[in-house]
Amino acid sequence: MTERRKALLMLDYQVALCEEGPHLRMPPLAAQVAERGVLETARTVLEAARAAGWLVVHVRLAFDPSYVLRTNRLARFDAYPDQQAMLADSPEAQIVAAVAPAPGEPVVDKGCVDPFVGTPLLNVLAAEGVGEVVLGGVATNLVVESAARHASDAGLQVTVVEDMCASFRPDFHEFSVQNMLPMFATITSSDALLKDLA
Template sequence: MHSDPTAEEHIDPLRDVYFDSFVDTPGHREYMISGKTALLCIDLQYLDAKPGVGVFGPDQSSGVEPDAQAYYFGRLESTVLPNVRKLQDAFRSRELEVIHTRIQSLTRDGRDRGKGHKRLNLLAAPGSQEAEFLEEIAPDPSRDEIVINKTASGVFSSTNFHYVLKNLGIEALFIVGVYTNECVETTVRDACDLGYLVTVVEDCCATVTPELHEASLATLRDRYARVIAVDEAIAAVQHRQPNSVSAAAN
């Protein structure tokens, strides 16, 4: 039999080194048990995750074709939002941090926005509908969950998020949200470079085409992050047993 040359071309010669360092490491389990792992939910808000609002408003400023919008919002409704909520509930039940980021400027006119968001005319002003979280996965007010507002793709580069995580003692992140190939991917790369162990939950993320989603995951998988499905993620959260929660509280 002849080997497939295309398969050989796509072998990552550094896979084993990165896999041992970032994926197959006991740190994932240790940080979960010790409560040093947080769930980060990225930009699940009206601005970019609700049909008819924000970038998907009547003026069609998103530039995304109707069939791509149908795919994106269909995936959000059927897969991403239900899965994110399940994962949030799992983290909350184990007394682990659930943290939310959103695009929101400091000012009504957005003059403080990053240059990229200004060029894109991307604005979610304080108190606006665009800045609101989707109800299904919104922060739980009874738990005083942390919300980080940003005006760039990367939450680390545009906010004091790294400082906040260090104050919380967080060493590992489970990352979900939108878009896979933009804000999610940027945050994953930055988090890895800053020393966090990162897990991307693939069926809790979405972007406007399946090709972009898969391409982004392909560059992150086993290089910058562990990429798993929601059921495996929930099983990992369950490593933090109720007695761990009690011990941490005492």
Template sequence: MTTAVLALHYQNEVLHPDGRIRLGVAEGAPGRDAVVEAAGRLLAAARRRALPLVHVRIAFPPGHAGVVQNAPIFRNVVASGAMEEGSWGAAFHEGLGPLPGEAVVTHGRVNAFYASDLEQVLAGIGAERLILAGVATNSVVEHSARHAADMGYAVALAADACSAGQPHLHQAALDNIALLGEVSTVAALLEQDA
């Protein structure tokens, strides 16, 4: 079974202390460094094992042109000026970006599959199992895990490389994702693929 790793939204705006989006890591959150460290271990281990790695980022056109603001999450992004293409906030967090040759998918909604080329990239890899990790657990991670399960992928989640702005939302998302696949740690999931 071909396993691919999806690294979701490891971007400055959601991971860096100066980022403007607090849905993934709360301001002053004590666990920020642990999530960044676990994400780094996930990427490094995927590379050592030659697992296909897909970096998924969210970014919007300059001035947020054409962004549908039907939901508070999108209205807030536009109002804050966050995640504009080419900005510091939309860039990958230091040490968590792609290396040459690794796939990068950009999307503009909550679900990473929606209106992006993620499905085509995964088909090109021949992926059957997905290890997901990223921020926020209760947003892009959960929505994308649900969509992946509906598409027929075996879903696994590296919980320690995920975060939500509030611990209870992180845990609720983990409980929901456990209905769709395996919820474990970076170490345990990567040992399965060793």
């Protein structure tokens, strides 16, 4: 039997969510990203995954100007069309430079929290022979948890790299890591993952 390939899913490491500056939309989240050193950790894991030959897929929240492709129609998502926010070509929607996609690495645009809803992500993973996904991203209790739930239900093995993740508050992150994510994924650290890759 052919060994299934691994994929690293880089989830929502975007300027508006992670970077202090004029395009920041979520200051509490960016503060936790900085405090936890998430971008540095994510960069280290990303480089190791590339060296190991894993498929790397970047996922971001990004909209076309019509916002019709937005799949989440809850009131809290209304701010995006109302403010013409997170347009695909805007600075705020871009992936931060520290973990920017390399040539040939796909970027999946989504219109909701879950990276699998309304996107070709699951089909791409299947076509590439992926059997295990390794997740890192922000926020832990939103995109990471949604991705872990969906991927595990779809038959994939799921690993979450805890120190590649952050949420708006430390207790949100901790609750997700300790209580929710273990139901859908193996939780690991970047050090443990890198040791396995060495």
